[in-house]
Amino acid sequence: MKQEKRTLLISIFMVFFTFLGGNNLEASTFAPKDTPEPPLLTYKGAHSVEIRSYVPGYDLDKLEEIYNEFTKNTIGEEIAFLSHINLYPDYPRGTDTVGMWYGEWFRDQLAPGRYIDLFGVGDDNPYVLNTLSHEYGHHFLYYYLNKKEGITTNYLDSHYAKIRNLTYYAEVNNGDHSWSVLEIAAEDYVQLFGSPDLIRIRSYQYTPQENTHIPLAWEVPGLYDYFVNLSGLKGKKDQEAPSKPLLQLTEVTPSGLFFQWEESTDDSCEPLTYSVVGVTQPTKDSTVKYLMNITKENNQYKSSLSRKQLREDRVEDILVKLIVMDQSGNAVSSNIQIDLNHPENYFSYVFPGQRICGIDRYRTSVAISQEIFPQGSACAILVTGEDFPDALSAAPLAQKYNAPILLTPSKTLDLYTKAEIKRLGAKNIIIIGGTGAVSQGIEESLKSKGISVRRIEGTSRYETSLAIAKELGNFKEFFVCTGENFPDALSAAAVAASEGMPVLLTPSNNLPERFLEFIEDHDLTQPYVVGGTGVISNHVFNQLPRAKRLSGNDRYETNLAILEEFSLSFTGSTAYLATGTNYPDALSGSVLAAQMKSPILLAGTNLANEAKSYLSSKGLDDQNVQIIGGSGVVSDSLLKKIFE
Known part of the structure; x- marks a missing residue:
């Protein structure tokens, strides 16, 4: 008879004491502690989890105290798979290792009889409660990610990783303990579902999580709700964090x-x-x-x-x-x-205006939608957030249908985008691009909600831009942008939306035959070629009737050239600022700028001279500018360069 395969999982909580009293976590792999000797004392609580103590001097009252502290963590049905918690006074794995959880998969499910080891247990160890909460977080997450999402190995594929935005960090799972998905998840459990008594531990007060490069758990929109939906449990009685300070x-x-x-x-x-x-x-x-x-x-x-x-x-x-x-x-x-x-x-610069942003491009598009359409919208434009070509031409279409541009990953509808479609009450969704850009599965999931869905697509990015132009109806002027990169079309998007002009894409060095046919069939009279000869060649330019080139030495100067050309179109009192190093924020924001008859300025990571010059020439200060995107894409130091 063939023996069924079992897979052993070991999670290790390690603490490094630096000369300044801080701590750090590292990962390692050990065999389980061989403990043939019986414990000195045991205590079994209400959940039938047994505390097994090997600590001299600990009595039943002490074990009961530890058990009661343990049960202040959020506990559900997963507790049935935990057998016992071992307390050891020594450090058999070295003084750095203070805790271990032993998991095991059997038939692709968490096997019963799991247990936790705590090391260095004694009255002088401040880490016991934190370690126990952390290790139970592993038990909790392994159980529910397997039960609800069927995941046993690749945790980057989980909804948790997407909500936590871990897929956008190259460092994830690079071997560094602090970048392990499940170590981050265990710390999130401690912060969101852990015992409120952890506030008494000084080290927890200044290090609630090891990884300093990512937000704390309560700073991630939707993460608490995800834990609730995953487990069917409520966390702490207090389910709100304090207001965010400004250091x-x-x-x-x-x-x-x-x-x-x-x-x-x-x-x-x-x-x-x-x-x-x-x-x-x-x-x-x-x-x-x-x-x-x-x-x-x-x-x-x-x-x-x-x-x-x-x-x-x-x-x-x-x-x-x-x-x-x-x-x-x-x-x-x-x-x-x-x-x-x-x-x-x-030196700190406090931007007095408004940031319209989310933790990632998808949630930023949602934030912009909520800003423009607080009362909802009958229609929404859905584009992929993973590549730019199809999305670039969408802005004037969104303006025509008074609709937001919402972003989604190509294969699965983003959870926040899904929620925003529901909030909007949108009954019509226009998907831009083919199933490679936005999957058939997403389309079917929307239709199953009673939403009318149609696609505007072509056999290429160039054909898609023509298909969108046909949808717009009557116009005489249009933008011509390269389809090989995004910056120039991005600069044109807000103006195109405001003026009802299409953004037509072309290869840099040759004009598609269908492009010329479209111009002739629609009697178009004024093409604006965006970018220099390096992006749209003279060979292409010379084939266009009465073409006018709008360009600069780089994307930021080209942005200014477009704004100056259409300066009379900007009658609003606000300007918008977005990064020019990527496309999603400015694309989603182009609809907002068009609605407000305002320009979108592009700025680089450290390049702000063009934006500063434009704002100064228009008499616009930081009270009249709104930022599209978070501080990770438009930093406070960049804003300081612009406004101080």
């Missing part, structure tokens, strides 16, 4: 860096805990944390960091994190990354 670098002297922030507010008006920590990575595998003192004057908090100490430690750059936590352990943060060779460049 500012206010002074740099030879002796130190000085920071301040205003008091945050909490939904329940409970006392808040503030922690400030400087984080640096001397090597890839080590992290050092500087715990910073805090003072308070009225409603203003202050903190500082010694430059002497940083110089002695040869620190060249540092991430300063302000973490505010309520009494349930719900946390949000504000961060400043500082190059210590030029700290004066990081």
